[in-house]
Amino acid sequence: MTSLYLQPITLQEANAYIEKHHRHSLPPQGWKFGVAVGDGEKVRGVVTIGRPVARLLDDGFTLEVTRCCTDGTNNVASMLYGAAWRASKALGYRKLITYTLPSEGGSSLRAAGYRVICEHAGNSSWKRPNRIRVDTVPVQTRIRWERCVSV
Numbered sequence: 837m838t839s840l841y842l843q844p845i846t847l848q849e850a851n852a853y854i855e856k857h858h859r860h861s862l863p864p865q866g867w868k869f870g871v872a873v874g875d876g877e878k879v880r881g882v883v884t885i886g887r888p889v890a891r892l893l894d895d896g897f898t899l900e901v902t903r904c905c906t907d908g909t910n911n912v913a914s915m916l917y918g919a920a921w922r923a924s925k926a927l928g929y930r931k932l933i934t935y936t937l938p939s940e941g942g943s944s945l946r947a948a949g950y951r952v953i954c955e956h957a958g959n960s961s962w963k964r965p966n967r968i969r970v971d972t973v974p975v976q977t978r979i980r981w982e983r984c985v986s987v
Contacts, residue, residue, distance in 0.1 A: 838875040840912065842919050845872035850882045854905050864902035871919045873912045881906030883916035885924060888933060899924045901934035904944075913944035921948065921983045931984040938977055950981040 845853075850870045866886035873881045881904070888900045901920050906912040917934075924932045934950070936942055942952070956978045 838877070840873050840875055840880065840909070840915060842915065843872050843874045843879075845870050845879070845882055847884075849879075850884050850903075853879060853882045854884070854903050857907055858903065858905045866902065868899060869923065871916060871923065873906075873909075873915050875909070880909040881912035881916050883920045885920050885932070893933065897928075897930040899929050899932050901932065904934070914947040917945055917948035917950065917983075921950075925985065931982055933980055933982045935978040935980055938979060942979070942981065945981050948983070950983045953980045953982050955979050 870884045872879045884903045886902045888894045
């Protein structure tokens, strides 16, 4: 088995990887930073971190994993989630959140120390009467996970 290691990645490289490999989402709009996992020959996965999409969660101390995308190589997703938390914490952030679909088991998140916080109903849309948006992915139930600094 080839060793896996963390490596830096640019926004453009991460977006290209997500466009090619992500099952149901487009590349995210925002970006604070990203991390990749490689095996010496190619990138096996990427994670992108940005400000929380939900503005009420954007308190200045919280970041959101906006995409975690792998090619299916074992342990890559948990490596990415763990690296995202360590980097966020090193930058002074106190909480890192992310969302999954109910069909996604969450074992990688649990392995990286995240816990389920709540479940959002499937009728949520970013569209509002005063802010018209087109939903580009199916509107469905999402599970919010978080990792935070111990108090």
